[in-house]
Amino acid sequence: MTNPGKEIPYTLRVSPRARYARLKISPHEGLIVVIPQHFDKKRVPGLVESRREWIIKVQGSFDLRRLDGVSDTGEALPSRIELNGIGETWRVTYRSEARARISVREASEDELLVVGPVHDEASCRLALESWLKRRADLKLVTQLGRIASAHGFSYSSVSVRKQRSRWGSCSSKGRISLNLKLLFLPPLLVRYIMVHELCHTRHMNHSRRFWSEVAGVDPDYAAHDREMKHAWRFVPGWLVAGS
Template identity: 45%
Template sequence: MPPSKALFEYRLRESARARHVRLRVTPHGGLEVVVPRGYNPARLPGLLERKQSWIRAALERTGAERLLNGPAPAWKLPEEIRLPALGRVWQVTARETGASRTAVRETGPGRLLIHGRITDEPAGRAALARWLVRQAYAHLAPPLEELSRQLDLSFQRLSFKRQRTRWGSCSHHKSISLNAKLLFLDPALVRYVMVHELCHLAEMNHSPRFWSLVRQHHADFRAHDRELRNGWKYVPRWAD
C-alpha cells in the first residue's frame, strides 16, 4: 500500500553532511525536514505519519501550531531588527546587486543595508547570521568578561555560535560558547545564561552544589530558567 499523503506542510532541505533524516521545528519556520543527498522524498509521507505525535507536540511547544496543515511561510528579509538584549532597533533596507557575496552593513544610527543576492534565501540567511554573530562578539563578550571578574570565575576562551537547541555551554577546558540568538532575549535572561555557564567553571554538572552557586549570583534563577525554555519563540524566522 502506498504511503498516505503527508499530514504536515514542511520545508525540505538536502544536506551533504546529513547521514540520516532529521526533523526540526522552529516557531517561525514550522517543520523542516533535512535529508541526505540522494534520499528518495517519496519515503517522507510515511515517515512523517509515524512521527506525527512528536511533530504535533513540537509544533505546540514552540508556538508554531498555527502552521499545522498550513502553507510553509515564504522567505522574506526583515524590515526591522530588534535586539532586546541591547535595547536597540534597526530599520533595514535591501538592495539587489550583482555582487557574488551578500552582506549587511550599518549605514547610520539604527539603519542597516543588506545588499547583494537578497532574493537568495541561503545567501540572505548567511549574511544576517554573520551580522548577528558580530553583534554578539561586540556587545555580549564585554559583559561576560566583567561578570567573570565579579564572580571570580575565569574562562580561557569564548565563542559565539548559532546553536539550535542550546543557549550556552562550558567545556572542561574552560571554554564558554554562547548562542548569538541570546540577543533576542531580555537582558535578565542573558545574564542568567552567562552566570549559569560561568558557574560550570567551578561545577561541571547540575548537582545541588552547582545550583547553590548559581543562586548566590542570580537570585531569580528558577524563574529565568523556566522562561528560557520558551525563549526560542522570540527568535525571528530569519535567524532560525
C-alpha cells in the same frame, strides 16, 4: 513533524557516579547523555535513536516552532531587527546592486544596509546571520567577560555559534559557548544563561552547590530558568532554523 532521519544533537557527559546511561533534556542545554566511565561510547548514537520519539516530544514542549521547521519555510526578510538582548534596534534597507555577493553594512548606529543581489533571499538571510554573529562576538562576549570579572569567574575561551537546541554550554575545560540567538532574548534571560554557564566553570553539574552558586549572582534564577522553556519564541522566524 519530527524531521525523520535527522540526527539529533546531544552533549555527552561521562560521570564517575553514573551507574547507567541516561538521557536528560534541559531547556537551554538540549539533550545531554550521561554515561558511566566505562560505557562504550559507540552505543550512544543507537541509544539516542531509540529514544527519538520521547526526545522530540519533550523538546517540542519547550518550543514547537524550532522543531516543526516553520522557520525554514520563509518568514519575509526583516525590515527591523530587534536585538533585545543587547538593547539595540536596527532598521534594515535592501538595495539591489550588480555585484557578486551580498554585503551587510552598518550605515549608522541603527541602520543596516543590505547591498548586492538582494532578490536572493536565502543569501540575504545568510549575510544577515553573519552580521548577527559579528554583533554577538562583540557584545555578548564582552558582557560575559564583565559578569565573569565582577563575580570572580574565569573561563578558558568563549565562542558564539548559532545552535539549534541549546542556549549555552560550558565544557569541563572551561570553554563557554553561547548561542547567537541569545541576542533576541530579554536581557535578564541572557544574563541568566551567562551566569549559569559561568557557574559550570566551578561545578560541572546541576547539584545543590551549583544552584546556590547561581543564586548568589542571580537571585531570580528559578524564574529565569522556567522562562527559558519558552524562550525560543523570542527568536524571529526569518532566522533560518538549524545550527
